[in-house]
Amino acid sequence: MYAPERQQQILRLARDGGRVDVLSLAEEFQVTAETIRRDLKALDRAGLVRRVHGGAIPVGRLDFEPDLAERESTAADEKDRIAKAALAELPAEGTVILDAGTTVARVAAAIPLEASLTVVTHSLPIAARLADHPGIQLHLVGGRVRHRTRAAVDAWALRAYGEIRADVLFVAANGFSAGHGLTTPDLAEAAVKRAAVAAARRVVLLADSSKHGQEHFARFGSLDDVDLLITDSGLSPEDTAAVEAGGTEVVRA
Amino acid sequence: MYAPERQQQILRLARDGGRVDVLSLAEEFQVTAETIRRDLKALDRAGLVRRVHGGAIPVGRLDFEPDLAERESTAADEKDRIAKAALAELPAEGTVILDAGTTVARVAAAIPLEASLTVVTHSLPIAARLADHPGIQLHLVGGRVRHRTRAAVDAWALRAYGEIRADVLFVAANGFSAGHGLTTPDLAEAAVKRAAVAAARRVVLLADSSKHGQEHFARFGSLDDVDLLITDSGLSPEDTAAVEAGGTEVVRA
DNA sequence: CCCGTTCGTGCCCGTTCATGCCCGAACCCG
């Protein structure tokens, strides 16, 4: 195994477990502790983990965002299936907008290496993930960055989306239903989502079934705006029918 | 088999398997390891794989910054000292623009947790690093993202910098001297740097001494634009005097 | 058809890199 591969794995382990320690890693990878120390130092230098005595802690989990870790694991399986299904909606070539959110991030991570796309996003983690993808022309939407979601919002973001037109938008919502439409807890973020919806010819909503019926503070659209909903099999047939009655296609991954 | 065919095959193998190694490829294609190395170097230059000791990994498989980690090793010590010295130039509170570049990234990494600042940057890695910094209000400058530097450039970025005014800019340059001014290899990036310089009341140039006297394709300013140069002790006294003669303060960390 | 040029490849050899081992220093916990 190559050093960078090992470091990548270590990073994964750190993020999954919230921490790693030198000796277990040495055992795990069948190398000496010195090598692990070197790896951790490299990751530390790259700003990905914070070195502590005996091990390391991934950055971003250091003092807050217990929320992110939790959400990452919540419904992981459903999200993976949804992301996989979403790949089928990627155009062979063209322009795609990717909203912020863990499910959309999985779609981004699953984009095949040989894909040739133009991608627009206001999500920092998604941009970071796609930045070295050889086939992707990446356009970053700027703005004030919200700590919680690491997504850009406000004037710059709104204006940027106002100036473009994309083939497909993959958008996430914290709550959706035929009655309440699409909602999210933050007003600024809702405004950006609304702008993104307006910028796309085709709107694909990615939301696991637990989001159905939920209603949050800020509304950014109705189900009518959505051409396709990709969700999991947890969405009841009646709810599915209700959504489809509004003209939205539904895929239950 | 022709070289490009072989390289295409290698790329396929790399993407399928997630990794390739020099010796097996040499065996597989019945050529020597040198030839494989040349192929991998070509693929590396094309940005399709990332070269590692003993083999290569397809780009996109690692989500941490490859060339960043690599370039970290070059003059790492000087860069650390420069970054440390740069911290003294951070205002207690106010607005700071951070240019892209490894040295500036070190400054970003070294910003104390209790700092309370507004930071503007068009660098993806720097933004990612600061996104979860509790005291920092982060503003991301959007634009087309260059693969090599992971920095946003072009119209959106230029306009964003045209609309703001910051207290301090920390800027990097690939080459600097009293005669040739500040230069960098990429035109688009030079334009963004120029816009950033114009947006800042005080310009701090971070450049290790190896950059002095170098001249690259695109010029984005002269040393007159720079209020303070932070470099390392490798800058000769005469060169230092020449820079200072132009009215630029010099700190040799 | 000839011959100088270019390109791909192989071989050689000094250099660099990743890793492991060692040991004094720093650190953590009780």
Add this chain to the structure above:
DNA sequence: CGGGTTCGGGCATGAACGGGCACGAACGGG
């Protein structure tokens, strides 16, 4: 404040690297 643990710099080693050179095949202008 003491004992055990961890750290990190220095050194050694074997593998990988890469620049330089040479050879042969393909190329291309005359």
